[in-house]
Each structure stands twice: as structure tokens, then as C-alpha cells.
Amino acid sequence: MFARSAVALLSLLAAAASAAAExxxxxxxxxxxxxxxxSFSCFDGTAGSGRIYNDGSAAGVVKFLGRSGQRFMALPPGTLRVKGDAICASVKGLFFEPCFNLQRTSAYSFRGSVSGMGFAYCDFTRRGGRTFVARANARPLAIGPRTTGSVPDTPTADSVAPGEMRGSTTP
Structure with missing residues (x-):
């Protein structure tokens, strides 16, 4: 399962050639x-969003076709590396080290595929700086007070100073 998830996240770097691609x-x-x-969407219906960092690590969320919910994925530093003039991945559990063909399709997007498997591609589009992950049924954050009743008039132990007695009837 981890290997499949890792390959899906690594697909952030995959690309298949296109006539207008660079x-x-x-x-x-x-x-x-x-x-x-x-954000990315792949030929097999896998989709998600994530970041790849300069140290070769990656993190993001992935939703596999036919599965409910998204899964958080994180790959350790050194997973993605430069090998000659290519970007390759070293993933525990994979019996080979895949390299990727990358095609820039616009100023904000690219397409990637595993070398030798151009049919297996993902399209990536650059997004803003923050990741927003929410469920469809999520409610807005309440900014009002959390209590709905009135505040009791009876003092609590926290509101009585040391040595002071409340409710005493003696002078």
C-alpha cells in the first residue's frame, strides 16, 4: 500500500510528452x-495536492480512485534525487528506481510520466501557498462565545481570595 501511495505522490514529477509542452x-x-x-490529477483517477521540497522530501494528500477519503502522504528527505539529467525516486518497497519525464505545459503547470511509460501520467497545476483540506460537510469555525446559558451568580472557589469567606453571617 505504501509503495502504491508513494508512486502516486511521486507522480507529481511524472510527465508524458505533449505537442505544446517544453x-x-x-x-x-x-x-x-x-x-x-x-494539485494533481492522474490518468487512473488519482488526485490530490502536495509539495516537493529541495531536500528531496515530499508531503501531501492523495485520493485514489474508488477509495473514500484522502490520505496524507510524506516521503523522507532524499527520496527524490537528481540522477544525471533526470529526476528519480528511491522508494522503500519498490524493486526499481523510477525516473521521470517532465514536460512544462504552461507557466503554472506540467505533466509527468515514469520514463518508458508515457501512458501513465499526471497533470500538475501550481496553487496558492496554503493547503486547504476540508470535508464537504465541514462547518465554518464559530467565532462567538461557546456558552449559551447565563453566567451563575454563585461564586466559585477560584473567585474567592485566600482568607476570605463568602456568605458568612457573623460580624
Whole structure:
């Protein structure tokens, strides 16, 4: 399961050639992608959003086709690395080290595929700086007071100073 999830998140770097696409080498890809938030959708229906960091780590949320809910994924530093002029991934549990073809499709997007498997691609679009993950049934955050009743007139132990007695009838 982790290997499948890792490959889906790594697909952030995958790309299949397109007539209008501009190929990116490893250094161009790093400058274009590192530290920025991207949403992605893949050929198999997998979708999500995440970031790839300069240290080769990645983190984000993924929703697999046919599965309910999103899953948080995080890959440790050094998972993604430059190998020659390509970006490759070292993922525990995979018997090979996949490398990626990257095609810039606009000033804010790219397409990626595992080298040799152009049919298996994901499209990525750069988003704003914050990740917003919410359920469809989520309610807005309440900013009013949490209590709905009146405040009792009876003092509590916290409101009585040491040595002071309340309710005493003696002079």
C-alpha cells in the first residue's frame, strides 16, 4: 500500500510528452517545483495536492480512485534525487528506481510520466501557498462565545481570595 501511495505522490514529477509542452531537465524541474504547492490529477483517477521540497522530501494528500477519503502522504528527505539529467525516486518497497519525464505545459503547470511509460501520467497545476483540506460537510469555525446559558451568580472557589469567606453571617 505504501509503495502504491508513494508512486502516486511521486507522480507529481511524472510527465508524458505533449505537442505544446517544453521538456524540463532536472535543474529546471527543481526550480519550477521545489517548495511550491501543486494539485494533481492522474490518468487512473488519482488526485490530490502536495509539495516537493529541495531536500528531496515530499508531503501531501492523495485520493485514489474508488477509495473514500484522502490520505496524507510524506516521503523522507532524499527520496527524490537528481540522477544525471533526470529526476528519480528511491522508494522503500519498490524493486526499481523510477525516473521521470517532465514536460512544462504552461507557466503554472506540467505533466509527468515514469520514463518508458508515457501512458501513465499526471497533470500538475501550481496553487496558492496554503493547503486547504476540508470535508464537504465541514462547518465554518464559530467565532462567538461557546456558552449559551447565563453566567451563575454563585461564586466559585477560584473567585474567592485566600482568607476570605463568602456568605458568612457573623460580624
Amino acid at each position: 521538456p524540463m531537465n532536472a535543474q529546471q524541474a527543481r526550480a519550477f517545483v521545489a517548495g511550491k504547492l501543486f
